[in-house]
Amino acid sequence: MDKIQTVKPSREARHDAPLKVTGQAKYTSDFNFPRMAYAVPVCATVGKGKIRAIDSSSARAMKGVLGVYSRENIGALYRPTKEASMDYRIDEARPPFEDDLITYYGQYVAVAVAETFELAQAAAKAVKVSYVSEKPKLGGKLEQEDLKKTDHERGDAAKAFAQAEVKVDHVYVTPTEVHNPIELHATVAHWTSPDKVTLYETSQAIHAQRNVMAQILGIPRENVQVITKFLGSGFGGKLWCWPHSAIAAATARKLNRPVKLVTDRHMAFTNVGHRPRTEQRIQLGADKNGKFKALIHDYASQSSMDDEYKENCGEVSGFLYGVSDVKVTSGVARRNQSVPTAMRGPGAVPGLHALESAVDELAIALNMDPVALRILNDTNDDQMTKKPFSSRHLKECLELGAQKFGWSKRNAKIGSMKDGDEIIGYGVAACTWPARRLDADAAVEFTRDGRVKISCGTHDVGTGMYTVLANIVHEETGIAKDKIDVELGDTNLPKGPIAGGSMATGSVVPAVVEACKKAKKNLLTAATKIQSSPFKGLKDDEIKFEKGLVTGKRGGKMDFASLLKKLNMSSAAGLASVKGNMAAMDKEKFSTKSFGAQFVEIGWNPLLAKLRVRRVVSVIDAGRIINFQPARNQIEGAIVMGVGMGLFEYAVTDARDGFIANANLADYVMPVHADCPEIDVTFLDYPDKEANAYGARGVGEIGLAGIAPAICAAVHHATGVRVRELPVRIEDLLAT
Amino acid sequence: MSEENSKVSRRSFLRHAGVAGAGVAALPLISNAQNAPPISESEKPYVPDGAQDVRLNINGKNYDLKIEPRVTLLDCLRENLNLTGTKKGCDHGQCGACTIHVNGKRVNSCLSLAIAHQGDAITTIEGLGTTQKPHPMQKAFMEHDAYQCGYCTSGQIMSATALLKEPCGKAAGDVREAMSGNICRCGAYKNILEAIQDVRGV
Numbered sequence: 016m017d018k019i020q021t022v023k024p025s026r027e028a029r030h031d032a033p034l035k036v037t038g039q040a041k042y043t044s045d046f047n048f049p050r051m052a053y054a055v056p057v058c059a060t061v062g063k064g065k066i067r068a069i070d071s072s073s074a075r076a077m078k079g080v081l082g083v084y085s086r087e088n089i090g091a092l093y094r095p096t097k098e099a100s101m102d103y104r105i106d107e108a109r110p111p112f113e114d115d116l117i118t119y120y121g122q123y124v125a126v127a128v129a130e131t132f133e134l135a136q137a138a139a140k141a142v143k144v145s146y147v148s149e150k151p152k153l154g155g156k157l158e159q160e161d162l163k164k165t166d167h168e169r170g171d172a173a174k175a176f177a178q179a180e181v182k183v184d185h186v187y188v189t190p191t192e193v194h195n196p197i198e199l200h201a202t203v204a205h206w207t208s209p210d211k212v213t214l215y216e217t218s219q220a221i222h223a224q225r226n227v228m229a230q231i232l233g234i235p236r237e238n239v240q241v242i243t244k245f246l247g248s249g250f251g252g253k254l255w256c257w258p259h260s261a262i263a264a265a266t267a268r269k270l271n272r273p274v275k276l277v278t279d280r281h282m283a284f285t286n287v288g289h290r291p292r293t294e295q296r297i298q299l300g301a302d303k304n305g306k307f308k309a310l311i312h313d314y315a316s317q318s319s320m321d322d323e324y325k326e327n328c329g330e331v332s333g334f335l336y337g338v339s340d341v342k343v344t345s346g347v348a349r350r351n352q353s354v355p356t357a358m359r360g361p362g363a364v365p366g367l368h369a370l371e372s373a374v375d376e377l378a379i380a381l382n383m384d385p386v387a388l389r390i391l392n393d394t395n396d397d398q399m400t401k402k403p404f405s406s407r408h409l410k411e412c413l414e415l416g417a418q419k420f421g422w423s424k425r426n427a428k429i430g431s432m433k434d435g436d437e438i439i440g441y442g443v444a445a446c447t448w449p450a451r452r453l454d455a456d457a458a459v460e461f462t463r464d465g466r467v468k469i470s471c472g473t474h475d476v477g478t479g480m481y482t483v484l485a486n487i488v489h490e491e492t493g494i495a496k497d498k499i500d501v502e503l504g505d506t507n508l509p510k511g512p513i514a515g516g517s518m519a520t521g522s523v524v525p526a527v528v529e530a531c532k533k534a535k536k537n538l539l540t541a542a543t544k545i546q547s548s549p550f551k552g553l554k555d556d557e558i559k560f561e562k563g564l565v566t567g568k569r570g571g572k573m574d575f576a577s578l579l580k581k582l583n584m585s586s587a588a589g590l591a592s593v594k595g596n597m598a599a600m601d602k603e604k605f606s607t608k609s610f611g612a613q614f615v616e617i618g619w620n621p622l623l624a625k626l627r628v629r630r631v632v633s634v635i636d637a638g639r640i641i642n643f644q645p646a647r648n649q650i651e652g653a654i655v656m657g658v659g660m661g662l663f664e665y666a667v668t669d670a671r672d673g674f675i676a677n678a679n680l681a682d683y684v685m686p687v688h689a690d691c692p693e694i695d696v697t698f699l700d701y702p703d704k705e706a707n708a709y710g711a712r713g714v715g716e717i718g719l720a721g722i723a724p725a726i727c728a729a730v731h732h733a734t735g736v737r738v739r740e741l742p743v744r745i746e747d748l749l750a751t
Numbered sequence: 752m753s754e755e756n757s758k759v760s761r762r763s764f765l766r767h768a769g770v771a772g773a774g775v776a777a778l779p780l781i782s783n784a785q786n787a788p789p790i791s792e793s794e795k796p797y798v799p800d801g802a803q804d805v806r807l808n809i810n811g812k813n814y815d816l817k818i819e820p821r822v823t824l825l826d827c828l829r830e831n832l833n834l835t836g837t838k839k840g841c842d843h844g845q846c847g848a849c850t851i852h853v854n855g856k857r858v859n860s861c862l863s864l865a866i867a868h869q870g871d872a873i874t875t876i877e878g879l880g881t882t883q884k885p886h887p888m889q890k891a892f893m894e895h896d897a898y899q900c901g902y903c904t905s906g907q908i909m910s911a912t913a914l915l916k917e918p919c920g921k922a923a924g925d926v927r928e929a930m931s932g933n934i935c936r937c938g939a940y941k942n943i944l945e946a947i948q949d950v951r952g953v
């Protein structure tokens with residue numbers, strides 16, 4: 016136990032900290048331009064049907080209104096290529112206003128554009144739309160109706176489950192959840208010539224945004240520039256192009272003026288994706304000692320009428336534990352609801368709610384400690400891909416977590432632990448997230464003004480990318496951080512990866528390191544070759560670059576800026592391109608995954624009917640942690656989101672028309688300061704050289720995985736009530 | 752046009768943007784460039800029918816505007832004055848991203864009409880401190896990494912600085928309660944709390 020290696024805490028302000036605390040960081044809707052007009056969409060008020068007529072006469076008659084656009088006059092907007100890769104990805108492929116059909120409540124049907132935001136809002140309200148309404152398909156049990164598939168199968172799971180000595184068989188439900196980043200989705204479209212547009216977007220994937228928008232607008236890809244300097248977070252909801260971008264760009268083209276379109280909070284629930292509702296049946300069987308024998312995971316997720324998004328709930332079921340006989344099947348149930356999309360930890364997070372709840376229920380059936388049961392079923396091999404894990408320390412996570420949490424104080428008897436009026440419950444869950452790497456290009460330049468410039472067309476969505484890259488180049492060159500500039504978030508920069516799936520840091524860092532090495536080498540080579548150089552004629556090993564100084568073996572020292580001036584060079588640059596492993600996953604020798612253990616303490620006050628999460632201890636095994644403070648912050652923030660998933664969050668759909676009844680931040684309850692538990696996060700320190708040269712596997716999603724089932728386990732421990740449908744509602748507990 | 756009392760023409764609007772840009776360039780950093788196209792002298796901001804003369808005092812400076820009475824203080828700051836440090840997260844008083852100070856008290860600027868604040872002393876994040884001379888709360892937020900994406904941060908900081916003058920108890924729970932109008936979806940609450948308690952010396 017005392018051999019478990021952990022990362023030492025460290026503290027340092029982020030590279031972009033001064034901008035963030037003074038309001039100077041520029042987010043998408045902060046871009047203002049002369050002659051800029053404002054667009055406000057009009058949304059459908061039926062869940063299914065056809066537009067009968069749009070009467071925009073009174074809106075158009077308002078002074079200062081520049082136009083009302085709909086299917087009749089928006090002009091050509093095309094369907095983009097749709098592929099599973101990250102280059103042409105879009106979840107809602109139908110361009111806005113394509114036809115008169117309505118398939119979900121809130122779908123854009125028109126847009127008003129005006130000189131001011133207030134006028135555009137008033138005009139949008141004045142547009143009268145009439146519909147031929149039909150009865151939408153909504154609610155009901157989710158079955159595997161479409162896109163049916165066996166995700167994974169090994170052995171004979173049905174037979175093994177039938178023969179298992181101890182078993183559980185339950186259905187778990189996760190509700191529709193909404194990302195709700197505080198920054199609303201927005202586009203500022205600015206045509207710089209009749210066929211060239213710059214789009215300021217709230218995007219976690221600027222390159223995909225560019226590719227797709229070029230197609231929708233019918234202009235060459237190189238004529239679209241997408242810029243996202245700072246993102247007010249996205250959690251997956253800002254990965255792929257949404258229809259408002261096309262509306263902003265199309266109206267800006269029509270009017271030959273910059274157009275700003277900021278979606279409102281209601282649209283955040285209906286027009287930019289959500290995590291879909293899922294229903295998952297888990298059948299888990301073991302022998303009487305607790306060794307898992309069979310796992311069957313059948314799930315269905317809700318989808319929209321036309322699109323392909325499936326919540327990949329079984330993603331981790333095949334490898335989290337050692338089980339000989341496993342079957343995972345999937346499908347979607349189509350409803351008249353808006354298009355779902357990836358939300359933080361897509362697939363695994365709802366999937367683990369089901370799987371880890373079932374493990375807890377099995378532990379109770381076995382009369383075993385749930386920590387011990389998980390350790391008993393630990394495995395060194397990924398039985399799904401039949402490869403060894405590159406680095407798996409789930410057992411250490413569970414052991415260290417139990418120690419830090421004080422798990423040994425747990426009295427397993429339901430309702431047996433108290434603190435004042437509160438009944439205390441302890442719960443635990445394991446978590447995991449796959450580590451993958453994407454292609455990344457990056458450039459590093461030493462410039463003659465004595466600065467270093469790093470550029471990469473990727474994003475900082477709050478994860479600390481600006482800081483990570485500045486720190487890495489500081490490490491590589493010894494040059495002071497205040498002389499290092501980082502440029503991100505622009506499609507004119509070398510192509511960087513999306514900010515999603517916990518992949519960005521591990522993908523970009525190797526490219527920047529290599530670009531930096533190249534730039535150094537190019538500088539030194541020039542110094543030994545060029546006539547005007549004081550180091551001319553030296554061999555490669557007789558010259559070195561340290562702390563910004565170039566030193567020759569026979570004496571002589573010069574800072575790189577002076578040297579560049581001597582050499583008549585504006586800069587010494589290096590450009591690197593590092594391949595990811597997504598395309599050739601099968602060829603990898605190892606299975607690279609992150610793991611973790613979540614321990615949760617809840618308090619249930621039956622007198623006040625008050626339930627809260629009191630504290631969370633989280634131990635994460637994510638390889639090397641490149642940037643301690645922002646990494647811990649990611650896990651802490653994910654835990655807070657997990658409290659929301661466990662106790663508060665679900666979108667309420669009106670069964671008559673699909674209207675989201677709580678589409679605002681007061682009624683869709685998200686954790687606030689007062690809901691934040693005490694949080695204790697530890698990172699194990701086992702760098703994973705198979706994941707990438709830096710040994711880092713990413714920390715964006717894993718912190719959310721496992722929190723909800725650990726909360727449910729703790730609620731059961733305190734109250735005896737097993738909640739299988741999230742979130743845990745007070746009503747669920749009132750019978751106790 | 753005096754420094755203290757400026758009419759907001761398109762030109763000064765952009766000049767203002769330029770000033771913000773210059774501050775940024777001095778930092779070790781991040782290109783924050785705004786591709787603002789050139790504009791001609793003749794371009795004036797649009798004046799809607801029913802616009803009123805409104806004078807606002809923001810961060811110690813007077814601004815004379817012609818705006819409709821329905822313009823919220825938040826939209827006025829962001830869209831009319833290009834003071835975009837104050838953010839919009841909901842427009843309904845539910846998230847706190849738009850928090851500013853009016854006469855030293857915290858206010859959700861999305862729930863307030865600009866025209867109702869003539870004669871008030873308005874402070875926004877831009878008036879609290881600068882990158883060179885940050886307010887102690889801004890410093891503490893940097894040190895404690897009290898944000899991730901930074902979008903709620905202006906509001907959190909404005910709430911937190913107002914809280915310093917409010918009758919708020921010492922305990923963490925008191926601060927949590929008093930800060931609960933400011934949602935951080937990134938969930939940086941633990942670090943925000945530490946930053947605030949640090950400044951309060953608790």
Ligand code: FES
Nearest residue numbers: 840842844847861
């Ligand atoms: S924008 Fe004002 S409280 Fe959300």
Ligand code: FES
Nearest residue numbers: 899901935936937
């Ligand atoms: S830092 Fe992102 S919402 Fe608070």
